[in-house]
Amino acid sequence: MAGARLSNEEIYLIQKTARTVAKTNNVGSFSYLARGDYYAQSAQNNVPFQEIRDTSKVYLIGDGLFEEHPVLGYMIQNAFYKKDIEVSVLNTNKSQKLNHKFESQAEIGSFYHFFKAANHYILSNGLENALFIKDRIDGFDDYKKALLAEDYALLIQKAGICCLEKVESFVKEYLHEMNNILVFSEAIVSSETAQEIHNLALISGKLGKTANGLISLKEKNNSQAIFDMGAQPQLLTGQLDINSDEAKEKIKQIWNTEAPTSINNLNDLMKDGKIKNAFIFGEDPVGTTLSDISEGSCMDKMGFTMVQDYFMTATAKKADLVMPASMPIETGGSYTNTQRYIQEFEAHFTPKVAHSNHKQMLAILEKFDFKGLNDLDDIKAEMIKFFPQP
Template sequence: MVTNRCLECGCVEYFSCDLKKIASDYNAEQGKYAGEYKQYNVKFDHPFIEIDNNKCVLCARCVRICSEVVGANALGLVNRGYDTYVAPALGNSLKDTSCESCGMCISACPTAAISENFTFKPGPVKTETIESVCHYCSVGCTLNYHIKGGHIWQVTGAEGQVNKDGNICRFPKFGYVAMNDKARITRPMKKENGQFKEISFDEAYQIIADKLKSGKPSAFFAGARLTNEEMYLIKRTSDQINATTGSFHYLGRGKGYGQNTPYNVPFEQLNQASHIWLLASEINKENAVAGFMISNNRAVKHIPLTLITCKEESSMERKCDELIHITSNYSFIRAANHYLLSNNLQNSLFLNDHVKGLEEYKSALLKNSFADLCEAAGCNQDTIKVFAEGYNNAINGILVFAEKNLCALAAKEIHHLALITGKLGKTASGILSLKEKNNSEGIQNSGIMRKVKSNSPEEWNAVFSQSKNLFIFGEDPIGCAFDKNQVKLWFDNKEFILVQEYTLTETAQKADLVMPASYAPEIGGSFTNTQRTIQWFDHVISGPMEHNSIHQLISIASATGVSGMNDVADAHKEMLKAITEHASTKELDMVTTNHTGRVKYFDYGCDAEFMKTTLYFENALKK
């Protein structure tokens, strides 16, 4: 490329540098104290972060944010006095430290001493800044896209409802490059003799309409990355032809996650905790901004953090005050519940007033011996006693856990724990359930999983064997499967498979028709974060397609007789009406759980894009 010869001598922060602004305001003179000066080589060895010590003003904001907020301690000040400079801890390369590649140091730097190691020429050029909501995880951070000419030049944090101080993590900070990727699918592709061939959108709609009207048993799948509006349109279409709907994201994992979410401790109350327990969560990677809040409270307010993990090596080990290794989340919580109930430590006032089914639950649970449960949990009895009493007695005890890494039944048992201790729904106390994807909560509320009563593997096996036509939106069950051969069987002997995706994923390759998918910032809409907040965002860029995802879904829905919706705003209105109609206040109940046959089939939230971005980080950082 001819343009590669430009050495980019000018500074990437030309338009945003604090030092340049202040120096201009105060008519600074570079020659005023001329004499000795330091000269450093610029370090490019980290795939995402570039360090230019020449530009450093030694404010140590990068060092401090890495320690006070991120808790990674990957950067430090080396030497003293005039010789001081910022450098990665314990080595020459930031890549070889505990750096989590979150990019928070970049956000803190008042110059360009620490900046993004861009994969393209960053200019700098003046861009338009458009606020949006992150489309990676369920924390729901607000961020700014910096746009010019339909290209995303940079992503920075914005002060949002969740991330009040504008923090964001590596996913939005560096993952945006996928949206600029020219290799995306932009036109419908039809498989003919095993080969994909581009066809027009109208031709594709006709094929889909014919299949929808065929009367054949069909199943629709919506991914947890989709907007509420996309989910709604998919559900409407499916309902029109009386098809089954589901989401591979939650497929076969049972039911029980949804119950906790309404009682989640709000993120902003984490700083009032007296003790935080983190269960089954690599929070610094999976829901990093929530992790920053916990680490920040630990560093500054000294709120103790206990990590409970089944992982032999957890990335949170370095960032906690106490570490409990276990082998079963489900049994660990059951053992704690057993301990509290058998020792009569439960909050009876709360239970009597609010909860049904305690006695049945208690008698069933106490049939197990505490010792057996502890053994199943993989830790000694004292540890569980200390945990159970500690949580029970904490003034503001918060148990934070990730849905991703535990089954629905374990989530249900956590719910029981919060009921037994009477902490559920109290201020700065109780539980905080973190979800994997940006709209994992949205899919729970969308009604898409309403038809599958138990959401069990058996139930789904029956669906797959009956369905002739499969319509899959934004999911890659084959590519993300733990056991690809098992999952592939579901797609055999189908008459028609439609996949809507960004790229030709493994599932898309099985399809008869592939439709190009829009990234959320290209269509606008809403996500529901793990705190059940529906966050609307406008569309940011038009994207590379003639018909975006919303346009496609409206066209497909209209083939089944759905009318009256012309754009994403219409879909949003209808979606809100629909979820309000179905919203019901459930009584708090306790039910006996039995840990059998609940499988997690997919990693990465069953999202090829999430997988690609996660692997992009992992591979780039391989040592």
């Protein structure tokens, strides 16, 4: 299990070790355990932050964005005052933190049902962008059939809003505006909600256009790398399907081994006590993860557990073996931000531990005859080979 605060290089080595040494695809992150599949692709079509100043309106979904993402919050507020863009905040019923900043507020009980109702209204009234859908979207007819089979009035009721007019006025404004951006955080909306927001941008024909579409914000500094580096059972580095011919060929060519094929639900394995050996790098599920795993009972069901971390966390205290970790400022490496840009950082101090994180991982790989990598540059050069080539 790989933490979302680790570097790209560390996460890459963790999933490589799982697939080459342990011969398993049982690699993941507690940050995304049992939270749905859509987060893997939620940031793929993010609007570049610099285009915020060119849009007409920004919809903030939830009001905790400025606290968790102050840089983006500053850019939106700056555009609000200097470029005179509109900002509308969609809140949960009990939250009014941004009343002093923006006048436009809407109280919503359930984001998921609100956006599902909005999409229902668009499709039932033929307001979708048919030309855009025809050229870019697969599976639209199946989605439309399934959505229109649902009870629109019940969706409105579950959305926790007063009346039909609230959804309909939102849809009409959203479709009428030339440019607008929907901004949400994974900490606030579920994977299913994020997908419905994405569907709204798709069927309206706004996704991918300049100053239009979505900005999906990750929870931690390197959450995007959990998917891009392949720390998921079904994904290889570069977000390749682990069982695709391309993934198998690259594993054979780059790692000189065969790809494991079995894919398991990690959450189920943990709950059923089927994990015999657990290796947890840079995560504290017992102390911090918002999941039933955090209760600690699943840790007790595991066999041998090893934890590598900077501190003696609640999870480390339950482990059979604790490996000391070097701090990022002692190691260097790179992160992938929510815009999917890789940002490098350098080491400024000598690690207090005998071997830095990546050196520990390289030593394990060498014990099993997977050699050839000596430093961060070597690791980076290898992991880039898995990325899609232009």
